Amino acid sequence: MKIARTALALALAAALPAAAKPAELASAQQAARVLFWNEAQKLDGFAHMERQFRFHTVRHGAKVHPLPLGKPIALSVTVDGKTMPIDRFMAEQKFAGVLVIKDGRIRLEKYAFGYGPHGRWTSFSVAKSLTSTLVGAAIKDGAIRSLDDAVTDYLPGLKGSGYDGVTVRQVLTMTSGVAWNEDYTDRKSDVARFFSQPEVPGVDPTVAYMRTLPREAAPGTKWLYKTGETNLIGALVSAATHKSLSEYLSEKIWRPWGMEQDAVWMTDGKGQEPGGCCISVSLRDYGRIGEFMRTGGNAALPKGWIADATRKHADIDDPGRGYGYQWWTEDSGAFNAIGIFGQMIHIDPARRLVIVTSGAWPSAVSRKGSAARQALIDAVVAALPG
Helix, strand or coil: CHHHHHCCCCCCCCCCCCCCCHHHCECHHHCCCHHHCCHHHHHHHCCCHHHCECEEEECCCCCCCCCCECCCCCCEEEECCEEEEHHHHHHHHCEEEEEEEECCEEEEEEECCCCCCCCCEECCCHHHHHHHHHHHHHHHHCCCCCCCCEHHHCCHHHCCCCCCCCEHHHHHCCCCCECCCCCCCCCCCHHHHHCCCCCCCCCCHHHHHHCCCCECCCCCCCCCCCHHHHHHHHHHHHHHHCCCHHHHHHHHHHHHHCCCCCEEEECCCCCCCCCCCCEEECHHHHHHHHHHHHCCCCCCCCCCHHHHHCCCCEECCCCCEEECCCCEEECCCCEEEEEHHHEEEEEEHHHCEEEEEEECCCCCCCHHHHHHHHHHHHHHHHHCCC
């Protein structure tokens, strides 16, 4: 799927020991080489990010949202003319987890590479869609007055930069007009430099970098994928609510909706979670996120928020698809949260269907991997019609 090419480019240094003390854990600013991990490092690291990075915990509550078992499906997937059972497909395509939920019931749940029901897997850019949902909660709470407010109203450190006159809505839809280079093969790109810059005392690290960027188009006229802008959204939510993203997510979604396990969210040196990346969640709780969105969310969100967030607001030059409030949209009405290395929550309200994949692809962005993932979606739809 073409949308995968615009995912986050984060990177890690070599994995720290499993027994690392909190003081030894790296911050998000030190996460600069994850694209260069070998397969073994990815398979271990993606499942245990909290062993290596500073993090906040997203606490779950006593209530668990039920995901009862439905009738299992025996799934086969056809890739490049070759049909194979799901276990072989996952092994060949480096998927560590696949979950299929239909009508709120688990119809398929598979794990590989040592991952299992009690583990967690990193989200990469799937986190963007969660961060945008917290914007809706902050609007419901009155902490953010309107999407048409200037982003500088909440992040005054951006005043005098390319973000003057840019609205919260334009940052949410990545149409700010501010220049950005998301090329994760280029060590000098913004996305590579963003996570390797030294911290500026007294300044939020995201604001410190993003305020240096020039404007290249009038606000609202050009869509350009920018991980840094989702990190701005995260900083904005924290500034508006006076709460960490982890605390706010726990309060508004994790506990009331009934997530089964705690999640962990990487933090920078100042304790701010990067809104565009790096929350680690269990496979079933990713599925619960999908069900939350599919069924209309909860009272924490304004009426109509999900429908608005998951419709096309920006043209991404990909026929049949678009971009909403940090959700990838499809003209069919389905929508997706997508992350590099194979992460996905696919939500199809018309089919009452949620599909989750957790992956460790050989490369961050892969046309072959994206095509295989679409083949998986097609196989599930064929197996569960109606």
